[in-house]
Amino acid sequence: MRPILHHYPNSPFAEKIRTLLGFKKLDWTSVLIPSIMPKPDVVALTGGYRKTPILQLGADIYCDTALIAKVIEDLAPSPTVFPTEQGPLASILAQWADSTLFWTAIPYTMQPSGFAHAMSGQPAEVQQAFAADRAKFRGTMPRLRIPEATHALKVYLDQFEALHADGRTWLLGESPSIADFSVYHSIWFVARGGPPAAILEGYERVGAWRSRMQAIGHGNSERLDSAEAVALAARSTHAKPEPGEFIETHGLAFGSPVTIAAIDYGCDPVAGELVISRPDEIGLLRTDPRAGTVVVHFPRIGFEIRKAEPA
Numbered sequence: 001m002r003p004i005l006h007h008y009p010n011s012p013f014a015e016k017i018r019t020l021l022g023f024k025k026l027d028w029t030s031v032l033i034p035s036i037m038p039k040p041d042v043v044a045l046t047g048g049y050r051k052t053p054i055l056q057l058g059a060d061i062y063c064d065t066a067l068i069a070k071v072i073e074d075l076a077p078s079p080t081v082f083p084t085e086q087g088p089l090a091s092i093l094a095q096w097a098d099s100t101l102f103w104t105a106i107p108y109t110m111q112p113s114g115f116a117h118a119m120s121g122q123p124a125e126v127q128q129a130f131a132a133d134r135a136k137f138r139g140t141m142p143r144l145r146i147p148e149a150t151h152a153l154k155v156y157l158d159q160f161e162a163l164h165a166d167g168r169t170w171l172l173g174e175s176p177s178i179a180d181f182s183v184y185h186s187i188w189f190v191a192r193g194g195p196p197a198a199i200l201e202g203y204e205r206v207g208a209w210r211s212r213m214q215a216i217g218h219g220n221s222e223r224l225d226s227a228e229a230v231a232l233a234a235r236s237t238h239a240k241p242e243p244g245e246f247i248e249t250h251g252l253a254f255g256s257p258v259t260i261a262a263i264d265y266g267c268d269p270v271a272g273e274l275v276i277s278r279p280d281e282i283g284l285l286r287t288d289p290r291a292g293t294v295v296v297h298f299p300r301i302g303f304e305i306r307k308a309e310p311a
């Protein structure tokens, strides 16, 4: 089935998945979504989750790029981005990059000169709306100040430069892995960030690796309108969750009413019946007036399940 990516051009996590789709040579459908709330078509599909990107396969909606990467690996197993000779290291490095490195690159790049570059040409109301949206999105999550973010980013770049001193092609050796895609999207964001991009100067080996990543491209995609994608979900049948595969945790049986929410930021809860509980994935079934009955999937790590309170 042709995967549908809901994304917008300037999103680093979307760039991770666009590059992965390019690497896997998968034809995909591109749905452009707003970068700030409201996102009525996204929320019709997810039930409340608002982060970017999401991946849609018919009436199955996949949230968070840790899970989306695994879904893409299943759709196109070869060449793998989870090479066995690297064991679990690739996933561990990817998780560090998707959290610590990302939350260093963002406050560093969005310092006033980078924010002005990102917003150039936008009216003051749009800039204010973006800043207010992101303040609400981050919630109470601690945020590095610019001097600490700058220093940390230099330390990380020094470490990546040192890693490449042995002439390796990819971060963990001779095969690209999910770690390359996760580290790449934050460096990509810094590189297109205007004046703050100067921090990358002098990192020759990191620059050469970045060019190799960029050369992968985004593969072939066709555009679809987001309302069409919602209608497509309503016409599709979701994959059948298997009660036999369900691991009981939290004392919750298959089909229990729950909410699932991210635990770091963008913690909007999604309500439905818990129908997937695997070691690395959880998911719920919900019915939406526009999208019909859909299964919304999340990675287990980074999300919490709560028993739904009776109305």
Ligand SMILES: N[C@@H](CCC(=O)N[C@@H](CS)C(=O)NCC(=O)O)C(=O)O
Pocket: 011, 012, 013, 014, 034, 035, 036, 037, 050, 051, 052, 053, 063, 064, 065, 066, 098, 137, 266
């Ligand atoms: N853990 C999430 C993080 C996604 C994320 O933080 N995405 C940013 C854009 S790169 C976002 O959602 N920004 C707010 C928005 O797009 O509404 C993932 O791996 O997908």
